[in-house]
Amino acid sequence: MPARRGGGVPALLQAMEDEAVKRPPFAPPYLRAGKLLIAQTANILQFLGPRLRLVPRDHSARIWVHQLQLTVADLVDEVHDTHHPIASSLYYAQQKTEARRRARYLTGERIPKYLDYFERVLAAHRGTYAVGRTVTYVDLSLFQLLAGLRYAYPRTLRRLEAGLPRLVTLHERVCALPRIAAYLASPRRIAFNEEGIFRHYLELDRAGR
Amino acid sequence: MPARRGGGVPALLQAMEDEAVKRPPFAPPYLRAGKLLIAQTANILQFLGPRLRLVPRDHSARIWVHQLQLTVADLVDEVHDTHHPIASSLYYAQQKTEARRRARYLTGERIPKYLDYFERVLAAHRGTYAVGRTVTYVDLSLFQLLAGLRYAYPRTLRRLEAGLPRLVTLHERVCALPRIAAYLASPRRIAFNEEGIFRHYLELDRAGR
Numbered sequence: 001m002p003a004r005r006g007g008g009v010p011a012l013l014q015a016m017e018d019e020a021v022k023r024p025p026f027a028p029p030y031l032r033a034g035k036l037l038i039a040q041t042a043n044i045l046q047f048l049g050p051r052l053r054l055v056p057r058d059h060s061a062r063i064w065v066h067q068l069q070l071t072v073a074d075l076v077d078e079v080h081d082t083h084h085p086i087a088s089s090l091y092y093a094q095q096k097t098e099a100r101r102r103a104r105y106l107t108g109e110r111i112p113k114y115l116d117y118f119e120r121v122l123a124a125h126r127g128t129y130a131v132g133r134t135v136t137y138v139d140l141s142l143f144q145l146l147a148g149l150r151y152a153y154p155r156t157l158r159r160l161e162a163g164l165p166r167l168v169t170l171h172e173r174v175c176a177l178p179r180i181a182a183y184l185a186s187p188r189r190i191a192f193n194e195e196g197i198f199r200h201y202l203e204l205d206r207a208g209r
Numbered sequence: 210m211p212a213r214r215g216g217g218v219p220a221l222l223q224a225m226e227d228e229a230v231k232r233p234p235f236a237p238p239y240l241r242a243g244k245l246l247i248a249q250t251a252n253i254l255q256f257l258g259p260r261l262r263l264v265p266r267d268h269s270a271r272i273w274v275h276q277l278q279l280t281v282a283d284l285v286d287e288v289h290d291t292h293h294p295i296a297s298s299l300y301y302a303q304q305k306t307e308a309r310r311r312a313r314y315l316t317g318e319r320i321p322k323y324l325d326y327f328e329r330v331l332a333a334h335r336g337t338y339a340v341g342r343t344v345t346y347v348d349l350s351l352f353q354l355l356a357g358l359r360y361a362y363p364r365t366l367r368r369l370e371a372g373l374p375r376l377v378t379l380h381e382r383v384c385a386l387p388r389i390a391a392y393l394a395s396p397r398r399i400a401f402n403e404e405g406i407f408r409h410y411l412e413l414d415r416a417g418r
């Protein structure tokens with residue numbers, strides 16, 4: 001619901017600061033599900049997974065999907081912190097020198113290390129998706145991760161993708177899922193931009209160190 | 210098991226890199242539980258919680274405890290990154306200038322914001338522990354968090370603690386639990402040091418900005 005109809009960011013912040021909320025989120029995003037407010041992206045996905053049939057029934061598989069999701073979240077954090085190495089409350093322009101230094105390690109060490117790991121995970125069981133033959137929420141996260149990294153660090157990704165055939169194929173498979181394809185073609189799909197987590201700053205995208 | 214008897218760091222890394230492991234951890238720490246290797250601290254705690262009776266039975270309470278744990282983990286990450294704002298692979302001495310700049314925001318904005326949030330959570334239900342009358346794993350995490358912050362940022366914590374009476378009381382309660390007290394008095398309790406996550410560097414501990 002947009003802000004002019006009582007929704008949007010004001011409503012989001014209001015619920016967080018409401019004294020009547022006994023279990024308040026620390027920060028967005030959060031999900032309202034009946035009486036529950038559930039925060040932390042990986043926690044939200046773990047809650048939604050069984051309800052949307054995006055996770056297997058098997059307990060150990062669920063632990064594993066959640067573990068992969070937390071690892072995706074760690075890389076997303078590192079990407080965010082690269083344009084905010086000093087403070088989230090400062091603009092990128094105020095921490096550009098530090099960002100440039102940090103980005104060399106992100107593109108030269110960290111992105112390769114994480115993506116090689118996900119490639120190895122995909123190779124380990126030779127399934128269609130990360131955990132087997134059916135799509136799980138972490139496949140959707142890996143799709144978004146690769147899309148975001150391609151936008152933010154195109155030179156780095158061009159250099160790395162030859163070594164990541166399974167991750168690239170997974171991305172294509174997720175794109176082609178009928179409802180994901182419909183979403184991607186709709187106005188609900190917000191284009192990557194320099195106010196999101198995956199930002200393209202040419203000066204940060206070095207093809208290695 | 211120590212390294213000289215086939216344990217320690219070499220064994221830890223070996224299991225991570227073993228090609229036969231179909232669900233490898235990205236990084237330590239991880240837990241071996243039967244055939245499972247479970248990584249990501251919050252994921253490990255979520256697995257252990259029911260087994261050690263450190264979480265309520267109620268599903269929504271478990272989601273909430275996990276959410277709090279993920280929020281603790283976020284602050285721990287921010288603390289770690291403050292002495293490693295450029296790269297984990299560099300020594301602190303190689304990124305001291307950036308660390309000093311970042312630490313002003315950590316001590317002036319981030320630590321207060323997180324600790325005020327946890328204080329509000331404790332105030333919201335007036336229970337003995339974070340979630341109610343019985344101890345959960347997130348109480349143990351909050352204990353360790355406060356202990357670590359006091360070690361790393363003593364001046365900052367002295368300034369803040371007057372406004373955090375419930376968090377300070379929770380810390381004392383956890384210390385006094387018989388088995389925690391025994392652990393703290395034993396050699397199993399490793400003293401905080403400058404190779405861990407909570408490091409005391411005098412130059413980073415400013416009493417505000």
